[in-house]
Amino acid sequence: MTGATGLVGGNLIHHFLEDKNVSRLYLLARGKNDEDAKQRVHKTMNVFSPQIDKLDPHNKIRILAGDITRNNLALSNETYDELTNNLTHIVHSAANVKFQQSLENAMLVNFQGTKNVFELARSVNATNGISKIAYISTAYTCGEHEGVFYEDDSFRPSMFANSYERSKYESDAYVQSLFNELPVTIFRPSIIVGDSESGITNVFNGLYGPLEMIFMRLIRFLPGRKNTKMDIVPVDYVSKAIVNIMNLGKFSDGKIFHLTSGTDKLVEAGEVIKYATDFYSLMMSNAGSQKLQTGFLDSEKYLKYKNSLSGAKATISKTLESFAPYTTLNRTFDNTKTLDALRGSGLSPSHFGEYCKKIFNYTIEANWGRKIKFTALAGG
Numbered sequence: 507m508t509g510a511t512g513l514v515g516g517n518l519i520h521h522f523l524e525d526k527n528v529s530r531l532y533l534l535a536r537g538k539n540d541e542d543a544k545q546r547v548h549k550t551m552n553v554f555s556p557q558i559d560k561l562d563p564h565n566k567i568r569i570l571a572g573d574i575t576r577n578n579l580a581l582s583n584e585t586y587d588e589l590t591n592n593l594t595h596i597v598h599s600a601a602n603v604k605f606q607q608s609l610e611n612a613m614l615v616n617f618q619g620t621k622n623v624f625e626l627a628r629s630v631n632a633t634n635g636i637s638k639i640a641y642i643s644t645a646y647t648c649g650e651h652e653g654v655f656y657e658d659d660s661f662r663p664s665m666f667a668n669s670y671e672r673s674k675y676e677s678d679a680y681v682q683s684l685f686n687e688l689p690v691t692i693f694r695p696s697i698i699v700g701d702s703e704s705g706i707t708n709v710f711n712g713l714y715g716p717l718e719m720i721f722m723r724l725i726r727f728l729p730g731r732k733n734t735k736m737d738i739v740p741v742d743y744v745s746k747a748i749v750n751i752m753n754l755g756k757f758s759d760g761k762i763f764h765l766t767s768g769t770d771k772l773v774e775a776g777e778v779i780k781y782a783t784d785f786y787s788l789m790m791s792n793a794g795s796q797k798l799q800t801g802f803l804d805s806e807k808y809l810k811y812k813n814s815l816s817g818a819k820a821t822i823s824k825t826l827e828s829f830a831p832y833t834t835l836n837r838t839f840d841n842t843k844t845l846d847a848l849r850g851s852g853l854s855p856s857h858f859g860e861y862c863k864k865i866f867n868y869t870i871e872a873n874w875g876r877k878i879k880f881t882a883l884a885g886g
């Protein structure tokens with residue numbers, strides 16, 4: 507698996523460790539060397555489970571320092587051969603998810619990186635045959651296309667909100683072009699937040715950015731519209747759905763699954779902000795703080811508001827602009843095929859309102875990621 511230090515990859519490790527069918531788990535992570543990569547993965551694992559010393563009793567995990575943008579994933583020939591001879595499944599979760607990055611960089615990591623991982627998949631397939639390659643895409647490959655986006659849709663959007671979406675679209679299209687050659691399954695999550703039961707997350711990007719600014723009283727308005735429908739899913743649903751659907755074997759080959767809340771569990775941007783301001787205001791009321799007030803401004807008014815700010819607030823308001831497409835465009839993602847595939851598993855997406863307090867609570871507990879403690883796992 508690639509992306510083991512990320513939100514999705516980090517959460518998936520625990521599910522693969524519990525899976526009896528998994529006898530060995532190779533994790534590719536960036537690092538100066540294998541030891542450094544190991545430390546970084548252990549930090550991530552520790553966030554999701556403080557009982558890290560009990561997590562890998564059978565020494566299933568092998569952590570390799572690598573980089574998906576480099577030839578042979580920056581692995582030695584010996585290690586590359588070991589993978590070629592031993593892998594049965596590949597999960598490609600690594601990506602650069604920043605909205606504000608150059609197209610060149612986004613394409614290097616998200617497109618070229620994906621091609622490099624699929625080169626390995628081809629070698630594995632040519633050697634012993636490969637059982638499954640799971641590629642983690644995004645529902646936002648639909649670009650700025652508004653309305654319902656179906657799992658079977660394959661159109662090239664005329665506009666993308668940012669270089670991330672564009673690069674992920676190109677990668678998704680490339681992976682689809684291999685459907686006849688390799689047993690690939692594409693998973694497209696929407697906006698992912700922490701675990702729905704514990705609130706735990708190891709990264710505080712995406713939705714957490716605007717939430718922190720609101721909490722810190724650094725911003726009074728967000729760009730967007732309060733009635734924009736947002737699609738938010740917790741990481742435990744995403745991970746469990748990936749494992750479940752991968753275990754369906756050939757049934758899921760050559761298919762695309764939307765790991766989204768679906769059209770009936772959407773939440774309005776205004777609701778998200780109300781849940782958050784209510785929660786954080788209540789928490790701070792003991793300290794005598796006034797209720798948090800945050801509203802939305804459409805692009806023209808937001809521009810005026812932004813220009814009236816100075817210093818840190820001006821910088822923040824500029825950063826928040828990159829989130830505007832997600833609170834402005836009504837992009838909804840049908841998940842009928844996913845729900846069909848998950849029938850009988852007990853898994854289904856929940857409405858953000860059902861678990862958001864856990865998410866907000868963890869932001870405070872972890873002080874927005876600054877308070878996360880780490881211990882290393884022995885061996886591995």
Ligand SMILES: NC(=O)c1ccc[n+]([C@@H]2O[C@H](COP(=O)([O-])OP(=O)(O)OC[C@H]3O[C@@H](n4cnc5c(N)ncnc54)[C@H](OP(=O)(O)O)[C@@H]3O)[C@@H](O)[C@H]2O)c1
Pocket residue numbers: 508509510511512513514515534535536572573574575598599600601602603615619642643644645674694695696697698699709712
């Ligand atoms: N988070 C979301 O809301 C969301 C929504 C939809 C889809 N997705 C997709 O889900 C997948 C996982 O995202 P995530 O949320 O887990 O992202 P994340 O938390 O930012 O993690 C990204 C992972 O990719 C790794 N990575 C980046 N560049 C790399 C490189 N050159 N070589 C090797 N590894 C590299 C990162 O390693 P470092 O620790 O070294 O940076 C990290 O482990 C991505 O494909 C993303 O597009 C995410």
